[in-house]
Amino acid sequence: MRYLTRQFAIGALRRGNGIEQFLGGIEISGERAIRWVAISPMNRRYRVSLHTVRDPDDDQVGDLPNLISLDPADEAYVGEGRELALSEDPEEAMALAEHLTDANPGRWVNHAVAGEEYMDYVRSRRDAPQST
Template sequence: MRYLTRQFATGALRRGNGIEQFLGGAHIDGELAIRWVAISPGNRQYRVSLHTVQDPDDDQVGDLPNLISLDPVDEAYVGEGRQLGVTEDETEAMTLAERLTDARPDRWVNHAVAGEEYMDYVRSRRGPAQPT
């Protein structure tokens, strides 16, 4: 099972592990893009960040933070994304992320698993008859 229950997601954050959620595709200035939201613990706080990167349309690419950012804020600190907020409560961080990005409460995954969601997304766009 890929998705975390709310209890497991908050537990991961309390233990110092990040969580994230793949949000899907977008068009940024005519270019295909993908987005995901991440919650990263550190210094007794939880940082909520939104990532917007080029969509390479490659179902073998799962390391999303290394893709080319389409957000000028992220260009100086590659992979960190646009900070949406910081809070001291893990549940509040999740609620903030869900409110600001339309993330779903039932779709959180452990850190680095959003890349698997992206690969599934690419495969679903191709359909069963198209080669990978």
């Protein structure tokens, strides 16, 4: 089981470890993209960021921050995403992330695990029956 309980997610943040959630696919200007939300501890605060990148449709790609961003103007550094909120409280940061991105409260994972969710997403698309 890769999903964190609420208490484990909060504990991870308090220990200085980030959490994230794969949000799925989206189409932007006719281009296939994927999104995920991350909460990263930094300087006694918690940064909520939204990442929107090109979908390479490759079930071997799990390092999502290295994919081509579709929000490059909002990123000072590759992979940092668009900042949505800052909070001094980890529970509030999670609530903000869920509210601002429609993230599911029961689907948070440790940092760098959203890539596994993406790979599962690609495989499920390929395994889906094709309509004729």
